Amino acid sequence: MNYFGPGHGACPGCGFPIAIRGAIEVLDGKVIAVNSTGCLEIVSSMYGRNTWGVPYIHSLFENAGAVAAGIETALRAMKRDNEAHVVVFAGDGATFDIGIGTLSGMMDRDHNVIYICYDNEAYQNTGNQQSMATPPGANTTTTPVGKLKPGKTGRKKDMVEIAVAHGVPYAASASIAYPKDFQRKVKRAAEFEGSKYIQVHAPCVTGWGIDGKLTVEVSKLAVETGLYPLVEYEYGKLVKVKKLKQRKPVEEYLKIQRRFRHLFKHEMGKEILEQLQKIADENAEKYGLDA
Amino acid sequence: MAKMKLYIGASSPAMSSEMKTGDWGTELAYIDKEKCIACGQCITFCPEPATSMVEEGDKKYAVVDHDYCKGCWICFTVCPVDAIEMKTKEIYKVEVC
Incomplete structure (x- = not known):
């Protein structure tokens, strides 16, 4: 039996189903899935069209962390906590903006939960509104490109660092372009007692304006340009980083996406390009990406 | 009175396989079983999943379930x-005279 799908309603070429299925498979289906509102909930829990082969709960946008904490506590009280891992699947909107309060509370109380955030860098379910995970310069419906503004201003929030600051035993970033690496990280996270945070980069075909066949290539380029470093923290210490042999310029990642196409003709586009390259360089220096 | 079976949450068995998403796209994937080396890359990456591995004697290869291939x-x-070829569906092949 499949733990997730087939027959869900995600767009052709969508990135996150690869991550969701990979995570559940690597934990051998011993998963209680907690889901916050987002694309994943919409495509997988239509009435009579349930995609999940594991126990699943969706409550609200903001409380996935609290719901997971409750389930984990109940399992512990019933002495059944060895039966399944409580895993949260939440989008970047639910993790970075709306649900950060309950997520922070969950991490503070150190509940034994694996929190997986699939990061598609905006509220893609409602049609591409900016979230705090949206990178600078991206064109979204709430940060439209016009004469005065070249898309989003301000940086992308570093949620992995925020998780590390809570003192969680394990925090990592991953990408759907490297599913084996992601699965290894989920498996590693399951070995720790306490709150674990994994953030997985998953392209959105409609919001980013890419063709379905570019999904894997785009997420690979995000890693290879240094804009999405794959890092791994254990007890606050950086233990593993994906090294890059030849770091590519950020333009290669940006030019194939519709949400960034204005950067190459807008008069303020050059500034944003420089800012993005600076972010990539900072990442490279901070994590030692260059091999 | 008709009895109704109620599932709490989504603890029912997965039912989305009734939704045949194979009619969404304009193309379908076909795997050449002679070329296939059974590496499993397409199975790992398929978002559906519509691909699976089959064994035929000592030959292993991947197949695509066209009921779900988007x-x-x-x-x-x-x-x-x-080893994978994308073929346009017959109904989308329009002859222009």
């Missing part, structure tokens, strides 16, 4: 030996 081209891009 024609997204991801398997086509990740296949290391170019």
Whole structure:
């Protein structure tokens, strides 16, 4: 039996189903899935069209962390906590903006939960509104490109660092372009007692304006340009980083996406390009990406 | 009174397989079983999953379930030996005279 799908309603070429299925498979289906509102909930829990082969709960946008904490506590009280891992699947909107309060509370109380955030860098379910995970310069419906503004201003929030600051035993970033690496990280996270945070980069075909066949290539380029470093923290210490042999310029990642196409003709586009390259360089220096 | 079976949450068995998403796209993936080296890349990457591995004697190869293939081209891009071909469905082949 499949733990997730087939027959869900995600767009052709969508990135996150690869991550969701990979995570559940690597934990051998011993998963209680907690889901916050987002694309994943919409495509997988239509009435009579349930995609999940594991126990699943969706409550609200903001409380996935609290719901997971409750389930984990109940399992512990019933002495059944060895039966399944409580895993949260939440989008970047639910993790970075709306649900950060309950997520922070969950991490503070150190509940034994694996929190997986699939990061598609905006509220893609409602049609591409900016979230705090949206990178600078991206064109979204709430940060439209016009004469005065070249898309989003301000940086992308570093949620992995925020998780590390809570003192969680394990925090990592991953990408759907490297599913084996992601699965290894989920498996590693399951070995720790306490709150674990994994953030997985998953392209959105409609919001980013890419063709379905570019999904894997785009997420690979995000890693290879240094804009999405794959890092791994254990007890606050950086233990593993994906090294890059030849770091590519950020333009290669940006030019194939519709949400960034204005950067190459807008008069303020050059500034944003420089800012993005600076972010990539900072990442490279901070994590030692260059091999 | 008719009895109704109620499922709490989504603890029912997965039912989405009734939704045949194979009619979404304009193309379908076809795997050449002679070229296939059974590496499993297409199975790992398929978002559906519509691909699976079959064994025929001592030969192992991947197959695509066309009931669910949305024609997204991801398997086509990740296949290391170019064993996957995307074919346009018959109904989308319009003859222009």
